[in-house]
Amino acid sequence: MSTLELDELSAGYRRHTVVSEMSTRVESGGWLGIIGPNGSGKSTLLKAIVGLVHHQGGVLVDGRALGELGRRERARLVGYAPQIPQLPVGLTVTDYVLLGRTPHLGPLGREGAGDLELVSELLERLDLTALAGRALTTLSGGERQRTVLARALAQRAGVLLLDEPTTGLDIGHAQALLDLVEELRAELGTTVVTTLHDLTLAAQYTERLVLLDHGRVAAEGTPNEVLTTSELAERYAARVSVLQAPDGSPIVAPVRE
Ligand SMILES: Nc1ncnc2c1ncn2[C@@H]1O[C@H](COP(=O)(O)OP(=O)(O)OP(=O)(O)O)[C@@H](O)[C@H]1O
Numbered sequence: 001m002s003t004l005e006l007d008e009l010s011a012g013y014r015r016h017t018v019v020s021e022m023s024t025r026v027e028s029g030g031w032l033g034i035i036g037p038n039g040s041g042k043s044t045l046l047k048a049i050v051g052l053v054h055h056q057g058g059v060l061v062d063g064r065a066l067g068e069l070g071r072r073e074r075a076r077l078v079g080y081a082p083q084i085p086q087l088p089v090g091l092t093v094t095d096y097v098l099l100g101r102t103p104h105l106g107p108l109g110r111e112g113a114g115d116l117e118l119v120s121e122l123l124e125r126l127d128l129t130a131l132a133g134r135a136l137t138t139l140s141g142g143e144r145q146r147t148v149l150a151r152a153l154a155q156r157a158g159v160l161l162l163d164e165p166t167t168g169l170d171i172g173h174a175q176a177l178l179d180l181v182e183e184l185r186a187e188l189g190t191t192v193v194t195t196l197h198d199l200t201l202a203a204q205y206t207e208r209l210v211l212l213d214h215g216r217v218a219a220e221g222t223p224n225e226v227l228t229t230s231e232l233a234e235r236y237a238a239r240v241s242v243l244q245a246p247d248g249s250p251i252v253a254p255v256r257e
Pocket residue numbers: 013018036037038039040041042043044045
């Protein structure tokens with residue numbers, strides 16, 4: 001159970017500021033979706049939260065500034081699955097997902113039965129059991145994506161940052177993955193932040209959306225408040241109709257001219 005607070009967070013590369021003075025708060029067990037057009041700063045924002053890019057302003061988990069904590073402690077608090085991960089050569093799927101347990105291991109660094117059990121359960125849930133012994137280099141794009149997410153989930157951090165977790169996944173695997181994240185949220189109170197390009201999925205799973213445009217918050221609120229035809233036309237230069245699903249959540253449908 002952890003709250004995440006961003007206090008006037010700015011981030012960028014060399015002298016190029018990409019995210020400007022963003023402030024928001026995600027309550028314990030909340031799910032915030034970050035949306036916005038290509039290049040609007042979504043990935044940079046997540047990287048700034050985990051300290052991978054130069055940034056200014058505050059990132060607080062349960063009121064503690066992440067920048068003041070050691071690497072191991074930070075990894076226990078915040079899990080991160082990047083959009084384009086660097087995968088180590090020579091590891092199997094199981095070995096790689098077990099790396100997610102590293103921040104929790106004792107001084108000898110040996111995994112226990114509980115760690116192996118958790119990894120095996122995650123592989124099962126993400127439809128990876130048949131690939132458990134396969135080398136990472138032999139996986140398809142979607143299999144690789146699910147493996148990277150399994151590692152982030154194995155970390156069992158209070159805050160989970162997922163950068164485009166459904167990219168490259170078919171609709172069934174995308175739903176299974178988001179359902180699993182939703183279960184972690186319900187069972188463990190995990191606080192989730194995801195960037196997502198699929199706005200309909202974003203509306204179905206997240207509680208609140210932040211729409212970034214050129215690194216600034218252009219809109220923030222519930223999916224119904226943010227996903228309006230006019231906002232999407234303005235920010236994405238897109239022709240869309242916003243329909244309504246039976247549960248009341250918005251469905252963003254592209255419209256051909
Ligand atoms: N390592 C880098 N060095 C310099 N500029 C970068 C770097 N990484 C990203 N950028 C720039 O920062 C801006 C924001 O990129 P970012 O990846 O955060 O956008 P995004 O919203 O996640 O985009 P997408 O939807 O295309 O994934 C872009 O203009 C991009 O070119």
